[in-house]
Amino acid sequence: MNTQTLNLPTEQVDIALGERSYGIVIGAGVLDREASYVGLPAAACAVIVTNETVAPLYAQRLAAALTPRYPVIHTVVLPDGESYKTWESLNLIFDALLGHGCDRKTVLFALGGGVVGDMTGFAAASYMRGVPFVQVPTTLLAQVDSSVGGKTAINHPLGKNMIGAFYQPQRVICDLDTLKTLPMRELSAGLAEVIKYGPIADLAFLDWIEANIGALMAREPQALAHAVKRSCEIKALVVGQDERESGLRAILNFGHTFGHAIEAGMGYGHWLHGDAVGCGMVMAARLSQALGLVDQAFVERLTALIRQAGLPTVAPVLDVQDNVGRYLALMRIDKKSEAGEIKFVLIDGTGKAVVGGAPDDVVVAVIEASCAST
Amino acid sequence: MNTQTLNLPTEQVDIALGERSYGIVIGAGVLDREASYVGLPAAACAVIVTNETVAPLYAQRLAAALTPRYPVIHTVVLPDGESYKTWESLNLIFDALLGHGCDRKTVLFALGGGVVGDMTGFAAASYMRGVPFVQVPTTLLAQVDSSVGGKTAINHPLGKNMIGAFYQPQRVICDLDTLKTLPMRELSAGLAEVIKYGPIADLAFLDWIEANIGALMAREPQALAHAVKRSCEIKALVVGQDERESGLRAILNFGHTFGHAIEAGMGYGHWLHGDAVGCGMVMAARLSQALGLVDQAFVERLTALIRQAGLPTVAPVLDVQDNVGRYLALMRIDKKSEAGEIKFVLIDGTGKAVVGGAPDDVVVAVIEASCAST
Numbered sequence: 112m113n114t115q116t117l118n119l120p121t122e123q124v125d126i127a128l129g130e131r132s133y134g135i136v137i138g139a140g141v142l143d144r145e146a147s148y149v150g151l152p153a154a155a156c157a158v159i160v161t162n163e164t165v166a167p168l169y170a171q172r173l174a175a176a177l178t179p180r181y182p183v184i185h186t187v188v189l190p191d192g193e194s195y196k197t198w199e200s201l202n203l204i205f206d207a208l209l210g211h212g213c214d215r216k217t218v219l220f221a222l223g224g225g226v227v228g229d230m231t232g233f234a235a236a237s238y239m240r241g242v243p244f245v246q247v248p249t250t251l252l253a254q255v256d257s258s259v260g261g262k263t264a265i266n267h268p269l270g271k272n273m274i275g276a277f278y279q280p281q282r283v284i285c286d287l288d289t290l291k292t293l294p295m296r297e298l299s300a301g302l303a304e305v306i307k308y309g310p311i312a313d314l315a316f317l318d319w320i321e322a323n324i325g326a327l328m329a330r331e332p333q334a335l336a337h338a339v340k341r342s343c344e345i346k347a348l349v350v351g352q353d354e355r356e357s358g359l360r361a362i363l364n365f366g367h368t369f370g371h372a373i374e375a376g377m378g379y380g381h382w383l384h385g386d387a388v389g390c391g392m393v394m395a396a397r398l399s400q401a402l403g404l405v406d407q408a409f410v411e412r413l414t415a416l417i418r419q420a421g422l423p424t425v426a427p428v429l430d431v432q433d434n435v436g437r438y439l440a441l442m443r444i445d446k447k448s449e450a451g452e453i454k455f456v457l458i459d460g461t462g463k464a465v466v467g468g469a470p471d472d473v474v475v476a477v478i479e480a481s482c483a484s485t
Numbered sequence: 486m487n488t489q490t491l492n493l494p495t496e497q498v499d500i501a502l503g504e505r506s507y508g509i510v511i512g513a514g515v516l517d518r519e520a521s522y523v524g525l526p527a528a529a530c531a532v533i534v535t536n537e538t539v540a541p542l543y544a545q546r547l548a549a550a551l552t553p554r555y556p557v558i559h560t561v562v563l564p565d566g567e568s569y570k571t572w573e574s575l576n577l578i579f580d581a582l583l584g585h586g587c588d589r590k591t592v593l594f595a596l597g598g599g600v601v602g603d604m605t606g607f608a609a610a611s612y613m614r615g616v617p618f619v620q621v622p623t624t625l626l627a628q629v630d631s632s633v634g635g636k637t638a639i640n641h642p643l644g645k646n647m648i649g650a651f652y653q654p655q656r657v658i659c660d661l662d663t664l665k666t667l668p669m670r671e672l673s674a675g676l677a678e679v680i681k682y683g684p685i686a687d688l689a690f691l692d693w694i695e696a697n698i699g700a701l702m703a704r705e706p707q708a709l710a711h712a713v714k715r716s717c718e719i720k721a722l723v724v725g726q727d728e729r730e731s732g733l734r735a736i737l738n739f740g741h742t743f744g745h746a747i748e749a750g751m752g753y754g755h756w757l758h759g760d761a762v763g764c765g766m767v768m769a770a771r772l773s774q775a776l777g778l779v780d781q782a783f784v785e786r787l788t789a790l791i792r793q794a795g796l797p798t799v800a801p802v803l804d805v806q807d808n809v810g811r812y813l814a815l816m817r818i819d820k821k822s823e824a825g826e827i828k829f830v831l832i833d834g835t836g837k838a839v840v841g842g843a844p845d846d847v848v849v850a851v852i853e854a855s856c857a858s859t
Contacts, residue, residue, distance in 0.1 A: 155823075155825075202572070205641055205648060206643075209641055209643035209644055209647060210643070212817060212818060214820075214823050214824060214825075216824075237648045237649060239647060240636065240637075240649045240650055240651050240820075241650070241729070267583055269580075269583035269584070270583055273612070273613060274612065275614045276610065276611060276615070276650065277615065355614075356614075446588075446613045446614075448588050449589075450529040450588060450590075451529075451586060451588075
């Protein structure tokens, strides 16, 4: 049992989606607290899905916390990393569920980062056409973004998150203590998604992140607690208005059109998702500037913050023969594309974002400048 | 273009599911009629998913009918048969969609029987987290049952339809003319699902089927038209009350607990789904009798009708060493099972059905009697 809990209150952020509403529990040590699990669906069996990195740290503790509620608890341990976010890994979950004779009341618990959460969520959406699941995110990126809002998916060799479902969890349990064990690179990756919320929705939060970037990088508990809570609040507001991304929700993809191209182009797992989003935000900000939506000072400010968060701000060359062509080809299979037209999330410097297209020559200039800049 | 349309009116049955409501168009020659497709979502691209048996018969005709609405039409041809209702076949659809750069407005058309419909539906549910799809069923089984109600799935080696989604089509287009090309065995398989609706929901319909079984087996157009329409009406009523099978909808699985065990135990594709359901209904009726719910005369009447429809009424031996054990093991992974208890759809002879368990010794006796009977 973890005894080094931080001296912080446990907070709850609610996602309002009618009968699919649920709460996000945020606090230090909440993973071990029975209270965190009260009210979840009863079942003969719970299955913890995690990965080989997280399992030794937290799987036993989660199982202990679930024991009072679930008579039988199985654990499925997947290989770790974005390159394993595939059908083959997903099938390991199905094999285990069927092998253990799990029925359609079985509750799945996703214990880990974004990859575990996305795969477990899609497994829950699809197993016997849908079983309940709970997110227990253990990375900053998962706590502030991917575990919230019901986007689940696996990757396809031709595109990231191309196969999945909108499927909401029963609850999200964010134990801030788990961030203590996070590798530095993953802390930075999570900060990319925290920073994202500023320019698209809340300039005051952007000010706060700038003022506290040192504390965040030093994992100062109060700073992390606020970053997680405010990020979840903003995400809850957006998702509550547009669960299935027919409009507004797409702004949460700021930096992701360029970012997904970087991830896919470099090979999944070579750049972390957060690294690619950090760099992608710089590119999307530059594109917004080139379209006259935002001034250079804002772009420089955002770029400096991304750099302070330990994230790359220079875009990688994806193809030495035809780098721009490769970027464009990869961005065309982004889910926001329509009839071959690439769509970007563009910011205006006042804390608002829109989804729109851009002339090819402007996009090309941004790619060229971003790959060359230092 | 097909010109041999029957002299029958085009009818419509509506599935009332709020914002997910849709119509079932039933008529002769409706596949070729532009009117059948009016009001479907607009898109740059439509993709017809079919199989190698159906493609040469109807794919070009469907493409011709869609041409006025969709600028680009691609066709994906899958191998034919229940044994191909797998992840590998599903991935052929995703490969084609991504290979053609299909965006998230793309409309999929499932042209074929239950396997094509189930796989295309699950592909539509999962591609980019959901694109619209239309069912164009060309078998009797698909027209009266599987294309209606939004159950989509693929098989897993350990169980039938174990991975899937509840995902409603935009429309179902049942062209009665396509039943002319149906192999006799598949006509019988479809009649199994037609017969099903009688004992669970409508004894008057059961009377009608008995009176018209000769006409149905002879593919008399008016008889087939009524069978399709009444079956869809009953299914619409049930699904409208319980879309996600939290209760009532399970009665549509009459004969399916035993039937799925037969299908899985024989190896997918060795018995058609309808054959297995036909035999499974005999077994479920006997179980209902053994539990005192229905009298022997009703069981014999139902068995005789199933036999007249060209369906098997003697259950196959699944394991020469431990046949009963094999049946029980396979039935325990049925989706209706809860905490290891097998659930059956039981009939009472008044046109009503309930879902319930049964003592093991009673189930064992039914299996033994059904495998031995002639």
